[in-house]
Amino acid sequence: MKAAVYYGKEGIRVEEKAIPQVGEKDVLVRNLRAGICGTDINIVRGGAGDRGISIGAEFGHEMVGEVVEIGTAVASEVTKGMIVGINPVTAKRAGRRQSLEASGFSEYVLIEDAALNYNLYDMGEDCSLESAVLIEPMSVGRHGAFRANPKPIDKIVVLGAGPIGMSAAASLIAEGFPNVCVVDTNDWRLKKAEHLGASVLNTMKQDLAPGLSEQFGEVNVYGQMVPDVDVFIDAAGAPVLFEQVMKIVKPGAKISIIAVYKDEVPVSLAQVMSKEVSIQGASGYTDGDIRKVVDHIINKKTDIATMVTQVFKLDDIEEAFRVAIKGEGTVKVIVDLT
Numbered sequence: 001m002k003a004a005v006y007y008g009k010e011g012i013r014v015e016e017k018a019i020p021q022v023g024e025k026d027v028l029v030r031n032l033r034a035g036i037c038g039t040d041i042n043i044v045r046g047g048a049g050d051r052g053i054s055i056g057a058e059f060g061h062e063m064v065g066e067v068v069e070i071g072t073a074v075a076s077e078v079t080k081g082m083i084v085g086i087n088p089v090t091a092k093r094a095g096r097r098q099s100l101e102a103s104g105f106s107e108y109v110l111i112e113d114a115a116l117n118y119n120l121y122d123m124g125e126d127c128s129l130e131s132a133v134l135i136e137p138m139s140v141g142r143h144g145a146f147r148a149n150p151k152p153i154d155k156i157v158v159l160g161a162g163p164i165g166m167s168a169a170a171s172l173i174a175e176g177f178p179n180v181c182v183v184d185t186n187d188w189r190l191k192k193a194e195h196l197g198a199s200v201l202n203t204m205k206q207d208l209a210p211g212l213s214e215q216f217g218e219v220n221v222y223g224q225m226v227p228d229v230d231v232f233i234d235a236a237g238a239p240v241l242f243e244q245v246m247k248i249v250k251p252g253a254k255i256s257i258i259a260v261y262k263d264e265v266p267v268s269l270a271q272v273m274s275k276e277v278s279i280q281g282a283s284g285y286t287d288g289d290i291r292k293v294v295d296h297i298i299n300k301k302t303d304i305a306t307m308v309t310q311v312f313k314l315d316d317i318e319e320a321f322r323v324a325i326k327g328e329g330t331v332k333v334i335v336d337l338t
Contacts, residue, residue: 001016001017001018001019001106001107001108002014002016002017002106002107002314002315003015003016003017003058003105003107004059004106004314005057006043006044006053006055006057006059007055007056008043012044012105012317012318012321014315017106019108020109021110022069022071022110023112024074025071025073025074025112025113026111026112026113026114027067027069027070027074027111027114027120028069028070028109028111029063029065029066029067029068029084029086029108029109029111030065030066030068030107030337031063031065031103031104031107031108032064032065032066032129032336032338033064033065033129033132033335034062034063034104034105034133034335034337035062035104035134035136035332035334036060036062036321036324036333036335037061037062037136038162039100040060040100040321040324041324041325044325045325053100053101057101058101058105058106059101059102059103059104060105060335061088061099061100061102061104062088062104062133062137063085063088063102063104063109063133064083064084064129064132064133064135065086065337066081066082066083066084067079067082067120068080070114071114074114075115077116078114078115078116082120082122083122083123083125083127083129083132084120084121084122084123085120085121085123085132085135085136085294086102086104086109086111086119086120086121086136087118087121087136087287087290088100088104088136089284090113090118091109091111091112091119092112093112093113105314105317105335106337107337117287117291118287121135121290121294122294123135123294123298128305130305130308130311130334131297131304132297133308133334134163134297134304134305134307134308134332135297136285137164137167137332138167138170138293138297138304139285139289139293140164140167140284140285141164141165141167141168141169141170141171141235141258142167142168142285142292143258143283143285143289144164144168144235144257144258145158145171145172145233146171146289147256147280147281147282148231148254148255148278149254150172150177150231150254151230152176152177152178153179154177154179154230154231155179155181155216155228155229156177156179156181156229156230156233157182157183157229157231157232158180158181158182158183158233158235159232159234159236159242159245159259160183160184160235160236160237160238160259161182161184161189161190161193161200161331162189162235162236162331163307163332164258164259165184165233165235166182166189166193166331167304167307168233168235168258169182169193169197169198170196170197170296170302170304171293171302173196173197173198174296174301174302179216180198181198181200181201181216182198182200182201183201183203183208183211183236183241184200185203185204187202189331192306192331195303195306196302196303197302199215203241208241208244208245209226209244209247212227212229212248213225213226215227216228219250221250221275226248226249229249229253230252230253230254231253231255232249232253232254232255232256233255233256233258234255234256234257234258234259237259237260239261239264243265243266246271249275251275251276251277252275252276253275253278254277254278254279255277255279255280256280256281256282257279257280257281257282307331307332308332309329309332310323310324310330310334311333311334311335312334312336313335313337314335314336314337317335320335321333
């Protein structure tokens with residue numbers, strides 16, 4: 001089989017590898033689509049570091065494929081020909097520490113200790129592969145959104161119209177949250193957020209506070225009028241934007257941080273205390289998040305595939321990464337392994 005192999009800053013090579021041997025508890029999946037994640041971009045651009053990937057490893061962790069071989073001890077509910085989404089954290093016995101080496105960019109992947117709703121998720125017969133390949137990033141977005149325990153009546157702002165921000169917004173909208181606004185500086189990306197059902201705000205054209213006040217109204221906080229926003233979901237990772245949020249956040253509001261910050265952000269703990277603001281981090285996802293996302297996708301509650309902007313064949317994966325790293329005119333770059 002062909003597989004993309006990671007060589008750190010020296011790049012990626014497509015090599016011939018042996019198709020994995022199936023053990024009694026394992027399932028062999030023929031990969032159909034794989035997504036390029038921000039983490040993949042970081043390890044190709046910046047090297048392995050301590051991120052949990054080895055030089056010479058097959059890699060990629062966002063994938064959807066077809067079951068082609070089943071071990072003798074795997075439950076009968078897993079069947080040949082089934083189209084499955086894959087949880088990379090549980091795909092290997094080593095767990096999370098091997099999730100970046102889950103072989104998403106290989107023509108075949110071995111799922112160890114295979115079971116439905118553990119590391120395999122049935123995507124049905126007519127699911128779009130471009131949607132199904134997004135269950136992993138969409139689960140990250142959903143987890144971040146629901147870490148804030150939002151209520152359907154809440155007015156919710158998602159900062160950042162990248163894959164995770166759009167996934168957070170799409171999950172909320174699919175689950176009946178009508179008041180979701182996505183904030184970004186890129187009109188082209190914001191059009192996609194609108195397509196998913198969100199309202200939008202371009203802060204290159206309108207400042208954050210007046211823009212949100214226009215959409216959601218205002219409340220009086222100690223004589224200062226601030227936007228009536230209940231929940232902020234930070235998928236932007238922009239220190240300046242976070243500082244703006246802290247200046248305008250209303251008492252009792254919640255902030256969920258999904259973004260990976262590269263720089264320190266000054267936060268006034270006095271302000272957090274006096275306004276009783278809840279700030280929490282969100283990392284990864286749970287099985288419950290994945291199940292919700294699978295439901296959204298197979299029941300067409302969201303058109304999350306609108307995020308897919310470029311598709312490359314496996315032989316062209318180096319170009320796929322160049323495009324993804326450059327980031328111009330992209331939201332989500334995927335690889336077609338058929």
